[in-house]
Amino acid sequence: MYKLLLCWRYLRTRYIALASIISVMLGVATMIVVNSVMSGFATEMQNRIHGILSDLVLEVRSLDGMADAEWHMEQIRRVAGEAIAGMTPTVVVPAMLSFRHADQWITRQVQLIGIDEKTQSQVSDFGKYLQHPENRRAMSFQLREGGYDTRDHQGGPEAKERPQMKRAGWEHRRAMAEIQAFNRLMAQRAAASVPSESLRSDGTDSSDSAGLVDPFAAVQRPQQEPVFDPATQQHTGAVLGIVMASFRRPTGEDSFLILPGDDVKLTFPTAGTPPKIATDDFTVVDFYECKMAEYDSSFVFVPIRKLQELRGMIDPATGMGMFKSIQIKLKPGFDGDAIRDRLAEAFPRNLYEVQTWRDRQGALLAAVQMETAILNVLLFLIIAVSGFGILAIFFMIVVEKTRDIGVLKSLGASGAGIMGIFLSYGLSLGLVGSGVGLVLGLVFVDHINDIAVVLGKITGKPVFDPSIYYFYRIPTIKDPWTITWIVFGAIAIAVLASVLPALRAALLHPVEALRYE
Amino acid sequence: MNDELAEMFARPAATFRPAVMIRSRVAAGTARGEPRPTAAATSAPPPLAPAAADRQSRPTSEADSTAEKITPIFEPRADQPGRSEPPHAVHEPGPTASPHAEAASHASPAPNDYQLQAVGLAKSYRKASVVIPVLRHVDLGVRRGEFLAIVGQSGSGKSTLLHLLGTLDAPDAGSLFFDGQRIDNLPTADRDRLRNHCFGMIFQFYHLLPELTTLENVLTPLMIGKSVWQFLRRRRAYRQAAEQLLELVGLSHRLKHRPKELSGGEMQRAAIARALITGPDVLLADEPTGNLDRATGQAILDLLCSLNRQENLTIVMVTHDLAIAERANRMVRLVDGQIEEC
Numbered sequence: 001m002y003k004l005l006l007c008w009r010y011l012r013t014r015y016i017a018l019a020s021i022i023s024v025m026l027g028v029a030t031m032i033v034v035n036s037v038m039s040g041f042a043t044e045m046q047n048r049i050h051g052i053l054s055d056l057v058l059e060v061r062s063l064d065g066m067a068d069a070e071w072h073m074e075q076i077r078r079v080a081g082e083a084i085a086g087m088t089p090t091v092v093v094p095a096m097l098s099f100r101h102a103d104q105w106i107t108r109q110v111q112l113i114g115i116d117e118k119t120q121s122q123v124s125d126f127g128k129y130l131q132h133p134e135n136r137r138a139m140s141f142q143l144r145e146g147g148y149d150t151r152d153h154q155g156g157p158e159a160k161e162r163p164q165m166k167r168a169g170w171e172h173r174r175a176m177a178e179i180q181a182f183n184r185l186m187a188q189r190a191a192a193s194v195p196s197e198s199l200r201s202d203g204t205d206s207s208d209s210a211g212l213v214d215p216f217a218a219v220q221r222p223q224q225e226p227v228f229d230p231a232t233q234q235h236t237g238a239v240l241g242i243v244m245a246s247f248r249r250p251t252g253e254d255s256f257l258i259l260p261g262d263d264v265k266l267t268f269p270t271a272g273t274p275p276k277i278a279t280d281d282f283t284v285v286d287f288y289e290c291k292m293a294e295y296d297s298s299f300v301f302v303p304i305r306k307l308q309e310l311r312g313m314i315d316p317a318t319g320m321g322m323f324k325s326i327q328i329k330l331k332p333g334f335d336g337d338a339i340r341d342r343l344a345e346a347f348p349r350n351l352y353e354v355q356t357w358r359d360r361q362g363a364l365l366a367a368v369q370m371e372t373a374i375l376n377v378l379l380f381l382i383i384a385v386s387g388f389g390i391l392a393i394f395f396m397i398v399v400e401k402t403r404d405i406g407v408l409k410s411l412g413a414s415g416a417g418i419m420g421i422f423l424s425y426g427l428s429l430g431l432v433g434s435g436v437g438l439v440l441g442l443v444f445v446d447h448i449n450d451i452a453v454v455l456g457k458i459t460g461k462p463v464f465d466p467s468i469y470y471f472y473r474i475p476t477i478k479d480p481w482t483i484t485w486i487v488f489g490a491i492a493i494a495v496l497a498s499v500l501p502a503l504r505a506a507l508l509h510p511v512e513a514l515r516y517e
Numbered sequence: 518m519n520d521e522l523a524e525m526f527a528r529p530a531a532t533f534r535p536a537v538m539i540r541s542r543v544a545a546g547t548a549r550g551e552p553r554p555t556a557a558a559t560s561a562p563p564p565l566a567p568a569a570a571d572r573q574s575r576p577t578s579e580a581d582s583t584a585e586k587i588t589p590i591f592e593p594r595a596d597q598p599g600r601s602e603p604p605h606a607v608h609e610p611g612p613t614a615s616p617h618a619e620a621a622s623h624a625s626p627a628p629n630d631y632q633l634q635a636v637g638l639a640k641s642y643r644k645a646s647v648v649i650p651v652l653r654h655v656d657l658g659v660r661r662g663e664f665l666a667i668v669g670q671s672g673s674g675k676s677t678l679l680h681l682l683g684t685l686d687a688p689d690a691g692s693l694f695f696d697g698q699r700i701d702n703l704p705t706a707d708r709d710r711l712r713n714h715c716f717g718m719i720f721q722f723y724h725l726l727p728e729l730t731t732l733e734n735v736l737t738p739l740m741i742g743k744s745v746w747q748f749l750r751r752r753r754a755y756r757q758a759a760e761q762l763l764e765l766v767g768l769s770h771r772l773k774h775r776p777k778e779l780s781g782g783e784m785q786r787a788a789i790a791r792a793l794i795t796g797p798d799v800l801l802a803d804e805p806t807g808n809l810d811r812a813t814g815q816a817i818l819d820l821l822c823s824l825n826r827q828e829n830l831t832i833v834m835v836t837h838d839l840a841i842a843e844r845a846n847r848m849v850r851l852v853d854g855q856i857e858e859c
Contacts, residue, residue: 001740001748009728407724410685411738411791412713414706510685511677514720 002413003420010397010425011432017425020393021433023386024490028437029444031379031486032478036445038372039482040475045292046365051125052290053357054327055336058343061351064271065091065313065322072326079346083334086122089323090115091307095268097244097300101257108244111298112268114307117141123329126301129154129290130239131165131260141237141303143261143285145170154291160253173261173283177231235263236306238282242289243297250462260284266300270311271322278310383490387497390429394422394501405505406513419506426498430491438487445476631658631694632831633682633799638691639854640677651677653854655691659799662829664822666842668859669851675835676803678851682833683716683801684708696798713742717792721804723784725776725791732772735759735790742795755794762790766820782813789820793830800824802834806841818844 010017058076060066069089077084091114098107117139121127130136131149146169152159167175246256258264262284269275288299308314308321315322330336336356343354358365398405405418444451452463452474464474638655641648651674659665669675680686681693684700693701700711712718725734736759740748748755763769766786776784785805792800802821806814822844824830834845842848850857 001743001745002737004745005733005740006726006728013728403724404726407720407726408737408741409709410683410712410718410724411741412709412711413741414709417741511680514680514685514724 002408003417003424006421007424007428010421011428014397017390017393017397017429018432020386020389021429021494023389024383024430024433024494025437025440027379027383027386028434028486028490029441030382031376032438032441032483033444033448034375034379035372035482035486036441036476036478037448037474038368038375039477039479042365042368042372043477044475045368048290048292049361049364050357051128052292052295053360054123055330055357056328056340056343057325057355057357057360058328058347059325059353059355060323061353063093063269063275063324064273065324066351067315067322068320069323069326072323075346076326076328076343080339080342083330083339084328085331086119086329087326088116088119088123089304089321089326090120091304091311091313091322091324093268093307093311093324095266095300097240097264097266099258099262099264106257109298110241110244110266110300112266112307113299113301114304115301116304120301120327123327125290126288129288131168131242131287131289135286141239141285143170143173143234143237143283148260148286152289154289160251162254162256164256164259168260170261172259173234174231176262177229180230230263234283234285235281236283236302237285238264238266239286239288239301240264240284241296241299242287243293244300245284245287258284260286266302268311271313280310380489383493386433387493390426390494390497391500394426394498395504397425398422398501398505401505402508402513402516405508406510406516409508409510410514415506418508419502422498422502422505423495426495426502427491429498430494433494434487434490437490438483441483442478445478448476449473630660632661632663632696633659633833634694635678635682636692636694638678638681638688638693640674640681640686640688650854652681652688655851655854655856657849657856659831659833661798661831662825663847664825664832664845665834666845666848667833667835667851667856668837668839668842668848669835671837673851674854675837675851679801679803679833679835682799683718684712710742713738714795715798717789717795717797717800719785719788719792719800719802719805721807723776723781723788723808725784725787727776730773730775731763731768731779731787732756732759734776734787735763735794737791738795759790759794762793763787766790780813781809782816785809785813785817786820789817789824793824797830799831799833802832804836805834806838807836814841 058072066072073087073089076087093112093114095110095112096107097110098105100106115126121139127136127139130139131153132144132147133149133153134140134144134147146167148165148168150163150165151161240258242254245258246254248254264282264284265279266282267277267279270278282302288301289296304323305321313322314320328339330339336358340354340356340359344352347354408418409415449464456462456464635655635657638652638657639650640652641650643649655678657667657678667675667678677686681688681701684693684703688701691701692699695711695715700708703711725731726737729737736755739755739759743751760769760772763772763786766789768783768786768790771779771783771787776787779787789800789805800821805821806817809817818841821832821834825832825846832845834842835851836842848859850859
């Protein structure tokens with residue numbers, strides 16, 4: 001009883017000891033904040049990567065692909081049919097994207113992916129990331145009349161308006177066609193006026209001169225015959241990663257360089273050796289926004305059949321297309337790694353590669369894990385250092401209390417009892433320190449976005465720049481287990497630090513303690 | 518003061534009576550099989566004789582030792598007059614009782630009648646390689662209800678002797694008997710319990726705990742002796758007892774004050790109340806008036822004397838002041854590490 005009473009009194013009268021646990025408190029708070037933010041980021045990232053990538057991918061090593069996706073899918077079903085929820089073949093090829101913006105051609109390097117729009121959404125969250133509600137329900141490479149989202153449907157309440165998206169669709173396409181037609185007309189007029197003058201002065205005209213017949217006229221003419229009317233017709237549809245088509249201002253607003261309805265040119269190598277260059281026009285029908293900048297800035301999706309045609313990947317005899325990879329969705333509860341190993345056994349490794357989504361982004365995920373681990377070690381060292389502060393201050397308190405210890409022993413207190421005073425003192429300091437730290441950390445995590453805003457205002461630099469992270473808020477996850485470990489670790493350190501001084505107090509000889517001046 | 522004492526100890530048994538309670542608890546403890554002293558330890562102390570050469574292991578008869586073994590350590594023994602009942606229960610309250618008590622305690626000094634007996638105690642301190650003997654061969658017996666003063670010059674080993682008597686320190690040689698039981702070689706836990714239950718100590722510098730109020734300081738020995746649960750269950754009774762004791766020493770108006778806010782005399786009174794709360798058999802006082810002015814010191818001595826008379830409390834006081842030592846029943850002198858009767 002005297003232990004508790006004295007411990008309580010020491011706690012209330014020795015403020016210097018409270019100062020020693022401020023570092024425990026700060027350490028606990030920092031660890032909670034860092035762990036919450038790191039696991040928030042990691043989880044968010046994993047969810048996204050998993051949403052973008054299918055569970056498993058069977059990939060042909062050659063860019064030219066392999067024939068007969070159906071046969072391969074049959075083989076996969078034979079090997080691990082019970083685990084397969086869905087499959088879709090894709091063709092992946094590096095490509096160049098060119099589009100006109102403000103009278104300039106902008107060219108970008110992209111990853112061109114040919115997909116089957118009907119089955120793609122079965123193997124990944126592809127559909128969820130599109131900007132038109134209808135496309136999210138059932139993907140189509142046909143341009144929609146309008147009705148694209150005018151704000152980020154995944155962004156939550158912080159998402160900013162995207163006023164430019166209001167006119168996206170056929171409306172935009174017709175308007176652009178009109179402008180182009182007008183421009184063409186003006187250009188023709190300008191061209192017509194200048195050459196006609198020169199024509200008159202020269203008295204010659206290239207087309208009629210000397211009755212020469214263009215030998216390629218017959219070849220060129222049929223190409224021009226189906227006149228393409230951009231106001232009513234579209235090229236093959238393409239879905240662009242949203243970062244390619246826009247840029248984000250520091251305020252979080254997006255400005256678009258092109259909109260659904262605009263035409264783009266895609267240039268890519270054909271299949272065969274050596275590859276040749278193929279180019280075709282496509283019409284942007286939607287944007288893809290998965291919030292992973294790496295993907296949003298490089299993915300362009302087009303119909304697989306069209307890409308196979310353009311790249312010469314269709315066997316003229318059978319009409320069968322070639323594929324680069326098969327994406328596989330597993331049924332819930334199946335272990336991706338095990339299925340991967342079974343598939344890797346079934347297909348020759350020199351031609352095929354089987355990967356899980358984790359394998360494909362393994363480096364990134366491992367890096368985040370490593371960062372978290374190192375930060376935890378460093379921060380725990382802070383708490384450990386504060387343990388030495390407690391040790392030093394406890395030694396001082398034991399020296400200061402030497403006579404009281406002697407008195408208690410003369411009153412019949414045992415060494416264990418005296419030790420108990422200081423151990424429970426250490427325990428209560430640890431409890432107070434980590435308790436306050438816990439509250440501080442949790443409050444900080446809860447208001448981390450407000451704090452980031454305030455800090456940004458004070459420093460004049462945004463702490464959390466949505467244009468970099470493509471999150472609107474800092475994601476946090478408070479894992480009860482992690483927090484429990486942190487708190488108990490801090491308490492344990494405080495108790496451990498008080499063991500040595502407590503032992504010294506317990507072993508004090510009562511007579512010497514009483515004589516101590 | 519005497520009237521107060523009389524009133525307090527004339528109260529019905531329902532009120533808290535420390536000495537009775539402690540004694541019954543110790544007896545119960547031994548019955549439960551707590552560590553018993555060895556056969557050598559239980560052997561009865563020798564009569565106080567100058568030649569106590571065989572003090573360590575006095576040969577005892579077979580019958581003697583078995584009889585000793587079945588006797589609980591601190592059980593009152595029937596063959597000892599005055600031990601069968603708690604001290605203050607024997608006495609009639611009132612000032613007229615004290616001369617009788619003194620007469621009784623001085624009347625028949627039976628060889629084994631000492632409540633606290635030191636036989637050939639020796640203690641030396643070691644500084645570097647030099648051994649400084651402080652106590653050479655101390656033979657001392659304190660009878661029940663006696664007020665003994667030990668005088669000696671500074672550095673004569675008075676405090677050391679007192680610490681040895683209070684089992685705070687272990688002697689280099691010799692043995693110590695309490696109620697006929699050897700106590701200097703008891704296990705640490707038993708000695709802690711002994712200090713808590715049977716000895717009260719007061720010091721020259723009072724040694725109150727500065728963090729606690731007067732009342733809490735007085736309750737400290739009970740908090741040490743009882744488990745948390747025991748203490749909490751009986752805290753009202755304990756608190757009442759502590760308040761009574763503080764009233765007895767004249768500090769009922771200072772219950773909530775910290776030692777810092779008390780005068781020297783008040784602190785010593787609080788220390789005395791603390792020493793008495795567990796109802797000890799022996800009060801060991803180390804220069805209790807050494808730090809007080811004459812008048813306050815006299816008041817403290819008055820208090821000790823009245824406790825000695827009214828409650829038949831055994832008091833051992835060390836002091837260098839002969840005037841103060843005069844107040845005791847008996848005075849011995851500590852010279853050259855040995856006791857001289859005056």
